[in-house]
Amino acid sequence: MSAIIWQSVSLFFMIFLGFIMKRIGFLTKSDGTMIAQIIMNVTLPAVIIVNFATITIEKTLLLFTIGGFLWFVLQLTIAFCYTRHRERTSKVLFLFGTSGFNIGNFTLPFVQSVAPLGIPLVSMFDVGNNLLLSGANKIIVDRMIGDSKKIKIKSSLIKLAKSVPFMSYLIMFIIRYFEWSLPEFVLTLAQPAAASNVFLSMFMIGLYLEFRLPKDSIKEVVEVLLLRYGLGAIMITLIAFSPLDNLTKSMLSLLALTPIPLFSIMLAVVSGVKEEVLGFAASISFLVSLPLMTLVLLIFH
Template structure:
């Protein structure tokens, strides 16, 4: 228990360090954007490759791909039902930010530090999650809110394959299906890069933190967070009683309280939601997810 708390405090201090360096003017939010490029294209792919290099592809991993896909669809439907009577722009805000999972910049670094055995499950889950974030969510929003549907699978596939992490997930999945091993020397060289992912991801979150909120948007932000985490907590109770292995149960519970994904922020701003509103909601979700995930690990009381 003590080790979990100490590690969680360490992650929070890294976030705080990034935030303080931004506040004193040594770094800016733009540096966070530059850092995210390094994370998404270098350290996160290294984590995927290192942690999937020796896994045996079993049915549970394939199932997690489908869970990632259909869970996102479920979130979008719930968000639409809750917000469909509000203004169009508010409905889009809820559908984009109450759905999807922030895997690469938060959940995977968290699991990497606390629960290494959960990384393959998270990685497979992110395959399904990425399909929605790369175009599936926008398609559903257009259908329900704008009443226009333009299904373009080639565009979605092209967008997915441009994502280096997604491509790494896919390549590693295929390699493991055919039991093809990567050279040990290559994996050894990648290990330090993968290890840097936790620090860089938490530090980037600190640079992105934005605690300014327009007063008129407070009600919507509270409702969004209540929706996202309220539904998540209900699902945690459901997952807890499922007759599945402890590692899978813990991973699903952690996924239920992940923060707002980056694509949710981007798409909301493109839809016309104020950047300050979306930025505040995203920042608070990070600050909520870290303690919630830590508490879940303590309550589940499982040692891996």
């Protein structure tokens, strides 16, 4: 139990270190963007390669992928119903702020550091999450708010093909589905990059933390967070009373508490939301999720 707490404290320290480095002017938020590119294109794919190398693809794991996709759709549906009478910008804020799972930059590094046995489950869930987050989410939101009249499947597939994490998941899924093995030198090359993913992810979050928010946006940000974590609390309650094993329950509960994806902020800004509004909400969500996820692990431990 103490090991979980100290691991979580070390993760918080990494975030705090990144924030302090930005505050004293040693680094800037743009450096966080550069680190994010390294994570998405180098260290996260390396984590996927290393962690999938010995996974046996079973029906249970496939259900996690389906669950990740359907859960994302549920979040979008609830957010759409909640904001059906609001103006366009508010709808965009809620649709992007309450949907999607920050797995590659937050949950996976957390699990990688604190509960490595859960990595296969979280990774397979992220495959379903990535289907929407890396490809179709923006297109679906545009359709919901009336900016587009049709779903562009070709555009979604092109975006997915350009997503290095998703393609890494897809390739490794195929390799392990047919029970092929990677050459040992590939794993040897990938392991150092994979090992650095935890620190880079948490440090990057610290660089992205923002605590400036226009007063007229405070109410909406609070609503976004309450809706996001309220749905998460309901899902955790249902999961707790399910017949699932403890590991599965704990991983699903962690996923219910994931913070707002950084990718959603970029998509929301493109759709007209002020960066400081959803950026502030995301910053708060990081600081809320870390202790809550630690508490979940302590309970199931």
